[in-house]
Amino acid sequence: MANTSPARPTALPDSVPAPDPAAGGAGRGHAPRTLLLAQLSNSVGDGVFYVTSALYFTGVAGLSAAQVGAGLAVAWAVGSAAGVPLGTLADRRGPRGTSVFLALVTAAAVASFLLIGSFPAFLAAATLYASAQSGLAAARQALLAGLVAPEARTAVLARLQAASNAGLAVGAALGGLALHAGTRDAYLAVFALDAGGFLLCALLLGRLPAPAPARASATGAADSATAVLRDRPYVVLALLNALMLLRMPVLSLALPLWIVQRTAAPGWTVSALFVLNTVAVTLFQVRAARPVTDLESAAGAVRGAGAVMFAACAVFAASALPGLGAGAAVAVLVLGSVLLVVAEMRHSAGSWQLGLGLAPADRVGQYQGFYGAGVPVARTLGPLVVTTLLIGGGPAGWLLLGAVFALTGVATGPAARRAARTRTRPDGPPAVSSAAARP
Template structure:
C-alpha cells in the first residue's frame, strides 16, 4: 500500500481510531464490571465468576466459525456487525437484574468479542501489506494500552463515586465506544470474501492443521502471563511480601506505559518467521528470569528493597511481553492461509480466553500455594513453550511446503 513519508494511510488511521474508541470503554469496563454486577445487578461472587467462565468458554469456541464468516462474506462487514453486537451486549447489561439474562448477555458479549478479534485481523491483513502488518499490530497494541489506561482512570472515578449512576455511565460509555468502532470500521474500503468452500467442514479446516494447532496451544501457555499483572502479582504482593499496597498500581502503570512507548520499536526487528521464532524463544528466557526475580521477594526483605526487586521483575516481564507479542503476531498471521485468515486467527485467538479463564486458577494455585517454587515452575512452563515454538514453526513450514494445508490458497512463505 503506497504511503508518503511521514504520513499514515487513512485505512491505518481508521484501524487505530477504531481500536482507541472501544479500548477506552473497555478500560473503564474492566475495573468496574465486577462491582457493577455485584452491587447493581445483584449477583453473588460465585455467580459472576461461573457466569463469566461459561460465557468466555462458549465465546472462545465462536472465534473459528465467526472468523470463517469473515473470510467468506468479507472482513469489513463482519467486523462492523460484530462491533454492533458487542455494543448491544454491553448495553443490555444496563437492563439486566438476574443471573440467566446476565449469562446470555455475557455469552453474546464474549462470542462477539472473539469473532470481532478474528475479523479485525482478517481486515488488517487485507488492508496492510504483509511486511507492515506486525508494525501495524504493534501500533494498535500501543493504542490499545493508551485507551485502556484512560478508561481505567475513568473507571476509577466511577469507583470513587460509588453510585449506581456512575456505574451505568461506564457501561454506556463502553457500549458507545463499540458503536463508534463500528462506524469507523464502516468507513474502510470493502474487501471481498476470499473463502471458496461452501460445505460445513470448510469452516473447521484449521482444526485439521496439526502444526498450527500445536502453535496455538504453545501460544496459549505463553499467554498465562496475562493474569500475572491483574491477579497473581497483587495477591502475591499483599500475602507474601512486605511491599506496600500501592506497588500493585505502580507496576500496572509501569507495564502499560512501557508498552505504549516501546511496543512499536520492539516490532521493528521482526520481519519474518525466523525473527519471530527467535523473539518468542528469547521472550521465554526473559520471562523465566522475571519469575525467578519475583520468587526472590519471598525472602522477607524490607519494604523498599522488595519494591526495587518487584520493579526489576516487572521490567523483565514487560520486555518478555513485548517480544512475545510481536513474535506471536508474525507467526499467527504468517502461517495462516491467505483465504482463511479469519478462521485461523479465530482459532489462534482462543489462547486469550484460555489464559483469562483457566489461567487465574492455574497461576494462583502455583504461586500462592507453591510460593517461590511455584514461580520457578511457572517460569519453566514459559521456557518450554517458548523453546518448543521454533520446532513447531519449522514443522508448520515443512507441512506447507510438502502438501497443501486444507483450504490453503498459497504457501506460507508468500505471506
C-alpha cells in the same frame, strides 16, 4: 563467508496475499490510522469495563461474587469456541461487514448489562459479549490482512497494541471516577460510554475499504469450516501460544495476591506495577516489534520472551526472601515487572507474525479465530492455574512457571518451522524460502 548452518526456512510463507489494489484503493493508505482509531475507541470502553464491572454486577445488579465468577467463566469458554465459526463468517462474507456487525453486537451486549437483574440474564449478556468480542478480534485481523501489506502488518499491530494500552489507561481512569462516586448513575454512565466506544468502532470500521471475501475452498463448505482443526502444525503452534499467554493473569491476579500475602511491599505497589506495564507497552511496543519481520525473527522473539519470563519469575520469587524490607521488596518487584513487560512485548510481536503469517489466504478469519482463542482460555483457566501454582507453591511455584515459559518459547521455533513447511503456495509446492532450498 558462506553460511554453513543447516538449511531451514528463513521467511514467512506467502500464505496471505498482498491486498488487492482494486478494492477501495482510495482509502487504503489511511487504513492503519483508521484501524488505530477504532482500536482506541473500544479499548477505552474495555478499560472502563475491567475496572468497574465486578463492583457493578455485585453492587448494582445484585449478583453474588460466585455468580459473577461462574458466569464470566462460562461466557469466555463459549466465546473461545465461537471465534472459529465467526472468523469463518468473516472469510465468507467479508471481514469489513463482519467486523462492523460484531462491533454493533458487542455494543448491544454492553448496553444490555444496564438492564440485567438476574443471573440468567447476566449469563446470556456475558456470553453474547464474550462471543462477539472473540469474533470481532478474528474479523479485524482478517480485515487488517486484506488492507495492509504483509511486510507492514507486525508494525501496524504493534501500533494497535500501543493504542489499546493507552485506551485501557484512559478507560481505567474514567472507571476510577465512577468507583469514587460509587452511585448507580455513575456506573450506568461508564457502561453507556463502553457501549458508545463500540458504536464508534463500528462506524470507523465501516469507513474502511472492503476487501473481497475469500474464494470458496475446493474441498467444500462443510470441510473448509473446520479446516484449522485438522491443521495439526498450526494447532500445536496455537497451543504453545496459549501457554505463553498465561503471562496475562500473572500481572492482573497473581502479582497482586503475591504482593499482599507474601512480600513486605506496600499495597500501592500493585497499582504502580500496573501503570508501569501500561506505560511501557504504550511507549515501546512499536520499537520492540521492529526486528520481527519473518519466521526466524518471530520464533526468536518468542524464544527470547520465554527466557526473559523465566528471569522475571525468578526475580518475583526472590521478592519474598526472608528479611527483605519494604523498600527492597518494591525494588525487586519493579525489576521483575520490567522483565515481564519486555517479555510481553517480544512475545506479542512474535505471536502476531506467526499467527497471521501462517494462516492460509482463504481462511485468515477462521485461523485467527482459533489462534486468538488462547486469550479467552488464558482468562478462563489462567487464574486457577497461576494462583494454585504461585500462591500455593510459593517461590518454587514461580520457578516452575518460569520453566514452562522458557520451554514453551524454545518449542515454538521448531513448531513454527514445521508449520511453514506444510504451507502451500497457489501452485502447490511447500512454502519455503529460496535460502532454505539451497543445499
